[in-house]
Amino acid sequence: MVLLVSGSWAALFLLFAQVNQVFRDLHYVGSCHITPREKISECKDIINEGTCWCRHGCNFIDGRCIEVGILLGQRCEHNYQCTGTNHATLCLRVQSHKVCSCQQDFFAIEDKCFRDRVSINENCVRDDQCTGTENAYCDKRATQNMSTCRCITGYVNKNLKCFKGNRRLYESCDWSEQCTGTTGSMQCRLVEGVKICHCQDGYSVFHGNCLKANLSLDEPCYVQAQCEGKLNTTNCVKNNDSIQLTCQCNAGFIRRKDVCLQADKALYEECQVDEQCRDKPGGGVCRQILHRKMCLCDDGYIEDRESLKCRKGDKKINDTCEINEQCNGTKNANTCHFVEMESRGICTCNQRFQWIEGRCLEVGRFMFEACDQQQQCNGTTNANVCKSFGNKTLCYCNNGFLEFRGKCVEDKKNVRRVL
Known part of the structure; x- marks a missing residue:
């Protein structure tokens, strides 16, 4: 509020008679050439007439020129004087005198007032503002030129709260997002009344880690126990030139499409493909016999029913042999006779036959x-x-x-x- 006083003595006298109490703190003069009596007022020349004004930085309040724009920590008498520092709008008593202070929910640092109890995702300037959420700090990385309160390292933000992160398998938790300390333990589950980090669905514990379980052929793996999705595929190895471990057929098994079949099948054992019967000389045919497929000898070989081996057939007279059935290369020479001196069997003419002129004749x-x-x-x-x-x-x-x-x-x- 500004009071104007005319240079006319008559007008001034009348005005003074009415409000003389109001002007007790102002020095009104007829000319602005006269120095004001108080520092808080001044005489200005307005259209050749002297008028008393509150000086710059003061306002006319309650009949007085009151200094305003007072900064944080400076002396004051009223709240409305404290306009010099943002959010420092309270004039509060500190010890023996009153000073401009930060308003509620703000706190003073040096010559500024900072908002207190700032929560996650709200703007901030300093770490000590972020007290609205426990375990938060002021992330000063520019995001649209503004810093915001974030969870400190090792904590995760969930529903505007900071929860301890990197929780390991079977450690307590509130949310699944906390369970990142153990590979694959991505779920917080209620187990017997307690919430703990647990392997997610489809995963099991292997050597202290949660790894995908029941893997099938060619799926990436780390340990053999993962490879239980297909029968006989518990081998976790590098396949060909790959650097990645994958589930493959067990030792002693061969792959047929997406199935692992037992290899090295014995003579007359059931089979599905020829490759199962090819681990022995002369064995390599899976043939249908009546309603059953079984391993039999290749062409040119003879099944030895006693030893369950395939013997080379078409043996001729005097050729080495193990069983009579091999000796079918010479007519009527179907007998494998063991020659003790030579410690071997040889094909000889059958009983009641003799070798005569290059033939076995009766x-x-x-x-x-x-x-x-x-x-x-x-x-x-x-x-x-x-x-x-x-x-x-x-x-x-x-x-x-x-x-x-x-x-x-x-x-x-x-x-x-x-x-």
Whole structure:
């Protein structure tokens, strides 16, 4: 409020008579050339007339010129004087005198008032402002040129509160976002009345970490126990040139599409593919026998039922052998005979056969039985000749012997003696 006083003495006298009490603190003069009596007022020349004004920095309040714009910490009498510092609008008594002080919810640092109890995500200038949320600080990284209160390192913001983060497996928690201290333990679960960090669904504890469980072929893994999603796939290894460990078939198994099948199947064991039967020489065929598929020997090999091995077939006379069935390369030489001196078996002519002129021929042939070589004709005494009869060759009596009643007897006198 500003009071104007005219230079006219008559007007001043009348005004003074009415409000003389109001002007007790002002020195009104007829000319502004006269120095004011008090520092808080001054005389200004307005249209050639002197008028008393409160000086700059003072306002006319309650009939007095009162200094305003007082700064934080400076002396004051009334709240309205404290306008020099933002948010320092209270004139409060401090010890023996009153000074301009920060308003409620603000606090003084040096010559400024800062907002107190600032919460998460609200603007701030200093760390000690962020007391509205426990475990918060003022993040001064520019975000639209403004700093904001954030959770301190090691804490996470959830619902505008800072909770301790990096919680490990089985440690207490309030929210899943806290559970980052153990790989894969991303859930805060209520277990027997207590909330703890727990493995998320589909994960299990392996060596103190939560890792994905029940993995299948080719899925990345860290330990073998993860690989239980497919039968016989508990091998966690590097596959080919990959640097990543993945679930693969167990040792002793082979892969067929997305299934691991047992390898090294024995003869006559059930199988699904040929590769299961190929771990042994001569074994490599999975064949359907009636309603069942089983491992059998390749072509050119013979099944040894006793040892359950595949033996090389088509063995010829005098070839090494283990079983008779191998000796099928020479006709009538189907016997594997163990030669003790040589400690091995060899293919020989069958019983009642002999090796004659490059063939195994039946011996012990009787008279009139078919023959190819004379050595065959030793079934009838003195009938050791293989003789042609038309288009046939038959065993017959030796020279000097005659056939008589199925026997070979000496000619003439012997015949007469018999008669």
